[in-house]
Amino acid sequence: MSDTPAQYVPAMDFHPQPQPGTPTPWAFPAPERLTLANGLTVLHCHRPGQQLVAVDMVLDAPLAAEPEGLDGVASILSRALSEGTDTLTAEQFAAELERAGATLDTHADHPALRVSLEVPASRLERGLTLLGDALRVPALPAEEIERLVANRLDEIVHEQANPARRAAKALYASLFAESDRLSRPRAGSTDSVKRIDRDAVKAFYDAHLRPSTATAVVVGDLTGIDLAALLESTLGRWSGESREPSAHGPVTADDTGRVVIVDRPGSVQTQLLIGRIGPDRHDPAWAAQVLGTYCLGGTLTSRLDRVLREEKGYTYGVRAFAQPLRSAADGSGRGLLAISGSVDTESTAPALQDTWTILRTLAAEGLTDAEREEAVQFLVGVAPLKYETAGSVAATLADQVEQYLPDTYQAEFYRQLTELDTDAATRAVVAAFPPDRLVTVLVGDASVIAEPIKALGIGDVTVIAN
Amino acid sequence: MANPGPASGLAITEHRLANGLRVVLSEDHLTPVTAVCLWYDVGSRHEVKGRTGLAHLFEHLMFQGSANVSNNGHFELVQGAGGSLNGTTSFERTNYFETMPAHQLELALWLEADRMGSLLAALDDTSMENQRDVVKNERRQRYDNVPYGTAFEKLTALSFPADHPYHHTPIGSMADLDAATLEDARAFFRTYYAPNNAVLSIVGDLDPEQTIAWVEKYFGSIPGHDGKQPPRDGTLPATMDGESRELIREDVPSRALMAAYRLPHDGTRQADAADLALTILGSGESSRLYNRLVRRDRTAVAAGFGLLRLSGAPSLGWLDVKAGAGATIEQIEAAVDEELARFAAEGPTAEELERAQAQIEREWLDRLTTVAGRADELCRYAVLFGDPKLVNNALAKVLDVTAEEVREVAAARLRPDNRAVLVYEPTPDDSNDDDSSENEEAAA
Known part of the structure; x- marks a missing residue:
């Protein structure tokens, strides 16, 4: 345990970290x-x-x-x-x-x-x-x-x-x-x-x-x-008589903070899914919410994995995301907001404790400019790669159609992302994940995890059979 | 079959630095992205007894910083530049890849060079202990906590003898993950992570002269070394010495019949013939097994064959059938054996062969459609078969295989005495109270 890295002297020549060249302009394709x-x-x-x-x-x-x-x-x-x-x-x-x-x-x-x-x-x-x-x-x-x-x-x-x-x-x-x-x-x-x-x-x-x-x-x-x-x-x-398109009803949900444990005796891990509903893509704050949610849990250097994976080793990875559920032209649709991952059984309560601490700290202190900058660079920079194949472009255009969005939506989304400030991203993600309005589902061994979870005070705990 | 596109010929150039690093370039300016892929010629087959999982654990440590890159800096810098990245470990190799906006290519090269040359300057106990826990949770999530999750590990162990380098899978055992030390990781790096044990491929929107100059600048001074031992000999007879079989009683949703057949090595014409045979028998909803078991007999909800291509040991043909409610393993197994025997006797119809070739062509196009897919294939052909340009003949070779060759490989290999079999029988629902000891007993 006393070995220190310093005793290894690499034999290679080092150079300063290179600076990027000139980016090639790219835009989401217009259909x-x-x-x-x-x-x-x-x-x-x-x-x-x-x-x-x-x-x-x-x-x-x-x-x-x-x-x-x-x-x-x-x-x-x-x-x-x-x-x-x-x-x-x-x-x-x-x-x-x-x-x-x-x-x-x-x-x-x-x-x-x-x-x-x-x-x-x-x-x-x-x-x-x-x-x-x-x-x-x-x-x-x-x-x-x-x-x-x-x-x-x-x-x-x-x-x-x-x-x-x-x-x-x-x-x-x-x-x-x-x-x-x-x-x-x-x-x-x-x-x-x-x-x-x-x-x-x-x-x-x-x-x-x-x-x-x-x-x-x-x-x-x-x-x-x-x-x-x-x-x-x-x-x-293909022929068929013409009809009026379907109308989609508004989406409502009960997000009173609570815990549902699905009992799975003998599980070596607990599957976590912590969620509520929030805006869909019609909301002007969608881009800010994508940005803030990425900072919270988009990758292994985001706030959740920085602690739960890279510091504590509780998990292979936890992600936060937002996904439209059902949209309408009038903007009454909603999306699912969630944090998802799995942790070893013994670490279930500590992992949830840390998650709530991360959310509370985020609400109290907000995101940093550096986090926002790195997230924008990633989300915008990775777009040409994400949309390299025909299938990925087609799927996004089809999503726009089924969500009643204009054909220019995705291109406009990328333009908005580059202009957002840190406060906007903070406001959106804090509004998306209020610690007292989250429904926590745990699939795991209730005999081990239920009592410690009750002690966390994140809502009433119900245990249901698998 | 005329189908112009990347499959019909990538422009490929090869270079070798003085320290032994092989470099493969392929230009394509359609999209402003560039893929960097680095294959190290080391996988779980190089691991020794008591240290299974070390190659994969080590792959995680490669993301924990090096002389000029902070802990997690690799992820931060690549993603902050708009790139995506990862690494994976298999039996035969470990790969690392970044796909970057074209103007950020130099950063990816700098990062890969830094960890190739100076990982040990940053590797410490904190990283080791943390990533050990992460990998153990990866194992739980992907294998131990899902129904049938350990089937791959069990069937692999049945398919290769106990002392064989492919007997264990890359994830390794919990006990060995616990036993690995920081010194093991350092020794692993010193043994296998050297420029002369790697191939670097760069594909996409790039300037070849500039790219080679960058590669020379960043990687050129990393010393090569010859400390690597070849993996233990993986030579085995062409066929197994009779069937081996294991019955697992576990809390799974339905009965399942899985089997692994010993097949020819990757890179041979017979492996391509086997690929076609397995495609006709068990890939997609027009395959013989799907039509027989799912559509006609209605004894299965899913039935398929896959090919695990291996070059340093015999490949495996992977049968996976999930039983429908009420069906027995005996019924399913009899039907599978009947279909395989009929295929071995009659071979494919001309139409079946055409269909299978079209499917394989599509999958090939799919893999080559992205710069990252192309970069990985170039490394694969360079590391496993010595020549990245083989990528341009790969599809033509599959399309050249005849119906009789397909029948021959099926007759020789897809036989009950050339397979390992894993049978799952669900335990009754009410056994949940005391399932841990029951599982151990049944699996023993």
């Missing part, structure tokens, strides 16, 4: 818009060199539109879209996609149902034809839907055993009123999924999937491609 004859809105963006083209569909089928008692029908529909068409069986459809070197991912979430195609530019027409057919004439075969329902029931058992998934389920159930779709698992519970059959899936498809309320985002190297004509001959063949 162009067009509308197909069937009413489908298209955003497209040419990205030279990106040979994998990304096509993200935003379909106006929010989870809140699921019929009562049928939670999960949107998810089963999303999975069933790739289970065959009028001319291809489920196996043939999967084979055709793979033959085109394509992948098709689907996901039903609170704002919309998303379908994402990635395909080499050389096979874009084939990929778009398959995507178009999946939307236009899906077979939705009864026997495949029966299988998807059975698979989902098995999946629920696996989610229940996964600490991170279990924590999310408990947090949403605690934050939101039972009547709000947000309170219940996105892909449904055992009771609701059991009720889903072909008729329910077909009815949901008929009611909600139509080109006039859908948007396609196409990003990639589109050199030599007549995109408008190609889209008309593929996605343009």
Whole structure:
């Protein structure tokens, strides 16, 4: 233990830390818009060199539109879209996609149902034809839907055993009123999924999937491609009557400070998820909140990991983040604000104690200029890298669409970030994470952690069975 | 298959400094970003008995400062410059990478050189004790606290003999992580962290002459040394000597059948043939196992094959089937064996082969679509196969494999007597009261 580093004399020549060169200007790409004859809105963006083209569909089928008692029908529909068409069986459809070197991912979430195609530019027409057919004439075969329902029931058992998934389920159930779709698992519970059959899936498809309320985002190297004509001959063949787009209700939550322990006997770690709701991207303070939240818990040199990981070794890493839940054009939407990570069982109460100390210190003393500067440099500087691929650009543009944001939103966000001062970032993050308005979910061994947690005084403690 | 793009040919230049550091450059000015990737030719296969996990623990210590970089300064400086960074440790190598805005490339080179040449000036007990705890929590989070989390470790141990360098996985055991000393870490650095045991690749928006001048300036004076011992011999017979099998009774959500088949070494034509065989049998929703087990028999919720490519030991073909409610392992195993036997006898159809090649082509494009992905592949070909330019032939080699070669490798290798098997049986729900002792007993 008495060894000191000083006895090692490196043999290399040292030079001063280099200064940066001249930055190359970069801006988040501006998409162009067009509308197909069937009413489908298209955003497209040419990205030279990106040979994998990304096509993200935003379909106006929010989870809140699921019929009562049928939670999960949107998810089963999303999975069933790739289970065959009028001319291809489920196996043939999967084979055709793979033959085109394509992948098709689907996901039903609170704002919309998303379908994402990635395909080499050389096979874009084939990929778009398959995507178009999946939307236009899906077979939705009864026997495949029966299988998807059975698979989902098995999946629920696996989610229940996964600490991170279990924590999310408990947090949403605690934050939101039972009547709000947000309170219940996105892909449904055992009771609701059991009720889903072909008729329910077909009815949901008929009611909600139509080109006039859908948007396609196409990003990639589109050199030599007549995109408008190609889209008309593929996605343009999809037809459906025009309807008003969905309206999204406001989001409210109970963020009275409290603790919910999901008992998982024998756990060697405790999964933490500490959350509440806050602004979505429509709020003028969103950029400041992103900046402040990064300083709190964006990386291992942020305030949380500086103590919990790099000083105490309680964790492999804890992150603070904000993520829009459900947005509306009038700005009544909200996002989830959360701190998430896992700590060894014995360190659970000390880690929470430190977390609350960090939050209180932040509220009392604010961020430093140096923290703000480093965070801005990172968030802005990393953008060209984050948006190097077509898929990442398409996903962000599709998020903007489903959150009712203008096409220039992301570019404007980066401009705002560079202009924010330290006080603005402090105000936003302190407002986002008030120590007495946080719901703490712990998935871990209640017999070990419950008593020390009660002693922390961060709210009433409830223990529930896993 | 004509598909112009990065896969059809990267412009690659190679250089070697007097101290032995190999440098690979590839220019691409489409986006103003540049990736720096440094592979050290050391992985968990170089670890000795009683010190498993040391290569990975050491990788963490590389972020704890060096002569001119403060504790965590590496992260602060790279992220503060708008870059992203990390490091990873596998059986065969340890890699460190930064992707930077192009005008910050020089900073990344300065940082990598500083720790390559002077890590020991900063490494101390405080860092060692802290990162030991962090890595133990990494192990808990990724392996010990999740269902089936230790399957990889268990199946790897079953697949390689007890004294084999690949018998243990990079995360190491808790006991060995506890036992590692500061002196072990110092010795590890002195043995393996030298310019002549590394390859540096730089890819993206760069000026080659300027870049090489910077590399020479920052890395050129770091002395090379020849203290490294080759890893213990990983030579094994082409096939296993019969099946080995372990039954695990644990609190998992469903039954599972996992297996590892011994396959040809990475870099061989037979490994590419095996990749195609596993893709046809078990990758994606048109694969034979998915169609059989998930769609038709409905005995599984997930069924797939993956390839763990290894160059210093036989590769492993990784089978993972999660049972559906009510299905038995016997049913699933019989169906898997039947499908493998049929494939070994008949081989792939022309359409299946075309599909598998298209999938592999797409995955390859995906990997090469970012400068960081390209930088990593260049290091991989340079370190494991001696020549970064091999990257430009890699896809063509896979597309050249014939159906008969795919059938042959399946017939020779995807056999019950050439695998290690791990079977999971869930314990009943009411066993939770006393599960720790039960787990230990069942896993023994």
